[in-house]
Amino acid sequence: MTLHLRVGFMPLVDCALVVLAKDQGFAEAEGLNLELVREVSWSNLRDKLNVRLFDAAHMLGPAAIAATLGVGGVRVPMAVPLALNLDGAAITVSVRRYEELARLADGDVADTAISARALAALVARRKASGLPPLTLAAVFGFSSHTYLLCEWLAKGGLTLGVDIRFEVVPPPQTVEALTSGRVDGFCAGAPWNAAAVSAGVGAMVHTGTDIRRDCPDKVLAWQADDLERRPAAVGKLTAAILRASEWACDPANIPRFAKHLSAADRLALPVEILEPVLHFNLVQGGGRPPRQVERFIRFDRAALRPEPAHADWILAGMESAGQIVRTPEMTEQARAVFRPAYFPGNDY
Template identity: 65%
Template sequence: MTLRLRIGFLPLVDAALLVAAADTGIAEAHGLSLELLRDVSWSNLRDRLHVRLLDAAHMLAPAAIASTLGIGGVTAPMVAPILLNLNGNALTVSARRFEEMARVAQGDLADPAVSAQALATLVSARKASGLPPLAFAAVFGFSCHTYLLRDWMALAGVRLGEDARLEIVPPVRTVEALASGEVDGFCAGAPWNTLAVEAGVGAILHCGVDLMPDLPEKVLAWRADDVERRGEAVARLNAALIEASRWVSDEANWPSLAGLLAAPDRLAAPAALIEAVLRGDIVQGGGRPLRQVPSYIRFDAAAIRPDPAHADRLLAAMARAGQVLVTLDLTERARAVFRPLVAEATQMKF
């Protein structure tokens, strides 16, 4: 019997496993009919999963933890029996701010410590001149994007939310917000950083791997009670995504994958640009050459296997951001989000 599942996603390259499973026949071969529903914000996806308008969702790993712990909203425990990727983020500033940072930088801006100090110089100059603080966008409060921004700025003692304003801007609006001057920079997943560079409005300062390599970024989230009562659906989808991981990780399939992701109901972005991201060929902007970034985004078997240790790393970042006070109970509940329980129960191999 074919099982029909409604899965929400945002238009990002890290939705690749879901798109590949749905659009290549992989899911069908596992007895699934996947309806992928494109959404506009992470809060929408979270809330639609909470009230069961979705069976599962493409979700920020920290958001799944926050929902489970009841931080920033209602308590709705979630389980991620599989990850969708590691890495994939970048930190982009407006073309104007990049030029200003380049003028005051004491060294190579490719060094996060140098770029953070250049930012600190701009922040101090604006304070002395009575200008409003710079604004940086993350795509959600409970996201690796927020923690990457905070930890980068902290290298030079700049406090996000105090010395620089934090704005929450959905991925689809980041380029527009940068172009309009609403924000001076943003941290988001692919392809939005590259789209900002291609539009001539931004320059990529750092890739996520420069700051926090192998960071658990997106997960396939289910409500915890659904994982317990809908084991067959979870197992089938896990199997389909593991097979999709093998297909997506094969370089020979990247042109086809880029074409699938480029579709209007998926990312609606140029296929050539998406393929470049898959290859780690990053157009930096700011007059700098193309940069090749190994493991810019990972979809391989090791990348998608859930590990309770992911929760430890993310909780530490959430604590640095002042979002949680880590306790033993909190840690145990957060670690329960990342459970390879389905794979172990069905003898699946990541």
Template identity: 45%
Template sequence: MTESRKLRIGFIPLVDAAALIVAVDKGFTAEEGLNVELVREVSWSNVRDKLNIGLFDAAHLLAPVAIASSLGLGHVKVPIITAFGLGLNGNAITVSPELFNALKDAADGDLADPMVSARALARVVMNRKARGEEPLTFGMTFPYSTHNYQLRFWMAAGGVDPDQDVRLIVLPPPYMVESLANKHVDAFCVGAPWNSVAVDLGIGRILHFVSEILERAAEKVLAVRARWAEDNPDMFHKLVRAHGRAAAFVEDEHNHHEVARLLSAPGRIAVEPEVIRRTLDGRLKISPDGTYRSSDRYLMVGRKGAARPDPAQAAWLYAQMVRWGQALMSAEGLAEAKAAFRPDLYDKIIGGSPDLPPSEPADRVGAFTGPAFDPDNIVAHLDGWKIRRR
């Protein structure tokens, strides 16, 4: 019998909401006795605020927002936890044709190498300054977002100061494409399917999958208020269990056609199923000329331990908040950040192992460059960077 009280769960129209959408639309939540209403939102601030004040019982949420909310950064302090990760990776950096050509002209090597492209960006930025031109503008989805940190990480690796040399502006994911078309931005970092939509329209070119910059990057989580999980343990466990089933369904390539159809529906993501299918298959068209690029790491929903929350990922995100001046470094802050990611609850509800497959990076992040990362000693990692806020 279905629970009489309806659960309201907010989401943004992105492919990394797949496990959430499938859990509801395939009936996995109903089979657990849950009555769930999915509420499509436009902006991450809406999702965060409605979760924090209790208008949503749970949410498809940016992983860093769970940490920022728990620490009281940028908003009221509301402890948020996750026992289920909705996806690792899944973002891409898309640039205008004009910027791509400028990067290509400035590149010393293959632009598919993120260090080559980052250094090319530094040359483009320097040349624009010398000519007295306006700074390049990059769109990202939220100040406390993986998109913000991934753009900054990549830029700074090539010598570009993201706060001094370019403009970073916040745009809701569905508005990225229109902003690129109207030349309000020169590039953006966003999740699928919006990079592919820009390519299909001929107005953008995918420069990098973020999995080329970070091998494992916690992207979205199934987030709940810590107090809600304590007050509704049975409901919480059922919700996580249903997501475990949904992630397994999404990861089965035989189901990709059906998953793409479910996600493409009005009220969900509302784009052509074929665009979503590319994301699920990890084979994306990166250029309007029909060039494709494939990666088995583009978006990981459940495989390779992706659904099990990893406190090392929380530590990396907290390190970015400290690096870019959003948070002060403290042992207490690091501990609180890690506490938002609850692998113990995942193991209790679904069962799991803290060990990653041998193919996964030893530090559980796998950045393409930079000082060594130790989730228990992020100060040493931060001290290795020349470009940071202090």
């Protein structure tokens, strides 16, 4: 008997394993009729999962923890039987801001500490001249992107939300926000940094891997009680995604992989933007050649294991962003969101 599941996703390269599970037939092979629904913002996606309009969702790991803890006005316990990727983010600023950073940098702007100090110098100059503060955006308040920004800024002695304005901009809107001058830069997942560079409005300053390797990012989130209430559904979708992971990690499949993601009901972006990202060959802008970044985004099986230790970094990020004051009880609840016991062994 075929089981129907409705799964929400956001248009990012890291939705890939959910898309491939459907489009390459892995879900069907597991007895699933997988309905994928593209969403416009992380808050929409979270709220629809909360009221069970979705069975499961491609979700920011920190958003799943925030909902479990009741931080941010929503309290619904979430569970993660597997992650969907590690890494894949980058920080992009407008071409004008990049040129300013390059002029102010005391050394190679590719060094995260040097670029952060250059940014601090720019912030100080603007303040002395009576200019408004710079604005940096992340895709959601509770996201690895927010916490990566905080880590980068701290190297220059800057605090997000104090020295630099902070704004939330959903991933598909980041290029327009940069183009219009609404923001001076953003941290987002692929391919939106590459899209901004390709549009001629952005320059990629750093990848997330420059700041932190194997950074927790997206997960497959369910409401927590579903793991016990619907074990067959959870197991079938997990198996389909693990099959998709194996397929995605074969370089020979990248052209077809990019074509799946480029579809109008997926990312709706040209293959010419997507395929280099999947080869980890990133356009940088700012007059620099493309950059090859080893394992820029990870879809391998080891990256998909839900690690309770990832909750520790997420909570530290929440605290650095002023979102929580950690307690031992919070740590216990957050670590329990990640459920390695539900991650299969060597056999599907």
